[in-house]
Amino acid sequence: MSERPTSSHRRMNDPEGLRQRLVDAAYAAFSTRGYHSSGLHDLKRDAGVTGGALAHHFPTKKALGLAVIQDRVAEAVELTWITPVNLATTTADGIQAVFAAIISELERKGAVSGCPLNNLALELSREDEDFQAAIEAIFIRWRTAIAEKLRADLRAAPVRDFDSEAMATLVVATYSGAMAMAKASQSVTPLKICAKQLTSIIRTQTSLGHEL
Amino acid sequence: MSERPTSSHRRMNDPEGLRQRLVDAAYAAFSTRGYHSSGLHDLKRDAGVTGGALAHHFPTKKALGLAVIQDRVAEAVELTWITPVNLATTTADGIQAVFAAIISELERKGAVSGCPLNNLALELSREDEDFQAAIEAIFIRWRTAIAEKLRADLRAAPVRDFDSEAMATLVVATYSGAMAMAKASQSVTPLKICAKQLTSIIRTQTSLGHEL
DNA sequence: GTCAAAACGGGACGGTTGTCCTGTTTTGTA
DNA sequence: TACAAAACAGGACAACCGTCCCGTTTTGAC
Secondary structure, eight states, X not given: OOXXXXXXXXXXXXXXXXXXXXXXXXXXXXXXXXXXTSOHHHXXXXXXXXXXXXXXXXXXXXXXXXXXXXXXXXXXXXXXIIHHHHHSSXXXXXXXXXXXXXXHHHHHHTOOOOOHHHHHHXXXXXXXXXXXXXXXXXXXXXXXXXXXXXXXXXXXXXXXTOOHHHXXXXXXXXXXXXXXXXXXXXXXXXXXXXXXXXXXXXHHHHTHHHHO | OOSSOSSSSOOOOOHHHHHHHHHHHHHHHHHHTOSTTSOHHHHHHHHTOOHHHHHHHOXXXXXHXXXXXXXXXXXXXXXXXXXXXXXXXXXXHHHHHHHHHHXXXXXXXXXXXXOHXXXXXXXXXXXXXXXXXXXXXXXXXXHHHHHHHHHHHHHXXXXXXXXXXXXXXXXXXXXXXXXXXXXXXXXXXXXXXXXXXXXXXXXXXXXXXXXX
């Protein structure tokens, strides 16, 4: 609760840690309440930081938002999507595992805040081109990683007329949209349905070569 | 340009027309800039309406937002999605036509503002339960209409193990997500890819019975 | 130890937001 | 014509927002 342990009012500078606390608080706030609905006043309170410190590390709110996107959102996509998919046996297995993990996490929390990347994308893409570029870069990374994994599947079991890039786009789009519907209905049902549909489609198309 | 034609300063009460102008201006602003980023000051200016008139018709901004969702957004979904799909020969044909129409419209404007329903859904669903209910109702209507059309397809050419509700969910989710990616990249490419993938999947699955 | 730069505390500031209040004008009714 | 209610004008108002400034403390290099 208190930031000054027991002794006198001695200060300990910790620029990196303070920056992390700020970006963490901002990531949590932006992901749940959105960028514009999150005031810097609340962020300072949550992070235990004064106005001077905030202004020193992030001269503008936009700079803080950019740091959230590039540091936390990009990392979140990497951790919850790209790494699990890469580690899975097949792309379909990976996607199924990712959906399952996200669904169980949402059921544990009892509320659907939506995909942080998608939330910020719709809110900020048209407002500022720096935001748009940062967000687009994450989408590209995401889609490219899935396409790469799909190509790895095909190397093991070749299939004709299968467009890995197009399928990767479909996967990212479907997940984003399913999460939007889940947020609108405050229910994981759209995610469950789309996970089943998506994995079924991929498995059918990538194993078509064996049946022919 | 001038709202007072030539004569003196005589006023003509037009409550319904004024309300329409307000909701129109709000729909345009909310769809492009978002709900929170649109100030009532600009809305009054765009609609040519004073503060007193606004407060008379909509006591709060939330009331205006609710009217936009229930009147304009619901109507937009009806006009751009449900009606064209219903009029098409098959669901796949309808979806293809809808995507094509939206894509050409976006290419004409040169900018991607995103799906109004999706934009407002992500921005307002978790903020207010009245917003959430209004938005969810539109999603349900949308998905139900597509599922109904898919069932009509199946009546003409029956197929086993085809879940119309699940496929309708996939269609809505994929479109929403594709539009989100299109907004993030300010390009119609994700829409083009997803349209092709989606129609191909539906056509394959709904004509599978003939090949077996 | 010196000293400049970085790190931080705390609050002032102007601009904007949404809401509300007090009048005035128009409209419908009798 | 009388009159009450609806429709509208116009601005006041407090609350909030993000930014900026000044002073103090800590840090690191020499």
